[in-house]
Amino acid sequence: MPNDEEMLKAANERTRAFAALLTEYLQVQFGYKRPGVRLGISRCSVDARTAKYDLYFRVTPPSMHGWNSDTLVVSRIGFTNQRQGHGRALMQFLVEVADEVPYTHIGVEQANPDATAFGARFGFVRYGEGKNLLAPVSTVMSNLRHGRR
Numbered sequence: 001m002p003n004d005e006e007m008l009k010a011a012n013e014r015t016r017a018f019a020a021l022l023t024e025y026l027q028v029q030f031g032y033k034r035p036g037v038r039l040g041i042s043r044c045s046v047d048a049r050t051a052k053y054d055l056y057f058r059v060t061p062p063s064m065h066g067w068n069s070d071t072l073v074v075s076r077i078g079f080t081n082q083r084q085g086h087g088r089a090l091m092q093f094l095v096e097v098a099d100e101v102p103y104t105h106i107g108v109e110q111a112n113p114d115a116t117a118f119g120a121r122f123g124f125v126r127y128g129e130g131k132n133l134l135a136p137v138s139t140v141m142s143n144l145r146h147g148r149r
Contacts, residue, residue: 108133
């Protein structure tokens with residue numbers, strides 16, 4: 001069984017891997033040479049901000065944060081141009097990179113009514129206390145394939 005130091009090292013590696021994948025995705029999706037992706041304040045977070053989007057992720061956080069360590073948590077998601085398919089494209093990206101990072105679940109932290117409705121289309125359900133949502137990557141993938149809108 002890995003000790004705390006080994007677990008933190010692995011978490012840092014996963015976070016850096018996700019940041020690199022997100023950078024590439026945002027460059028292609030939005031045409032930025034520098035898409036504003038930064039490692040967050042905590043060891044397991046990634047922040048991406050430009051005029052077109054505001055994103056914040058917790059990459060497989062330690063279980064003490066209320067999420068299982070096999071979960072990628074979307075803590076903040078916002079796009080300047082809404083209803084343009086950016087959220088769906090982001091979900092597709094998150095499903096595609098799940099094995100590389102790796103994670104088996106996607107969470108949405110403190111979802112507002114719009115995020116809850118969006119998440120329901122991809123199979124997200126309430127998780128824990130508050131307004132958190134959770135879905136297995138396989139469920140999100142299935143809903144993406146079947147074109148649920």
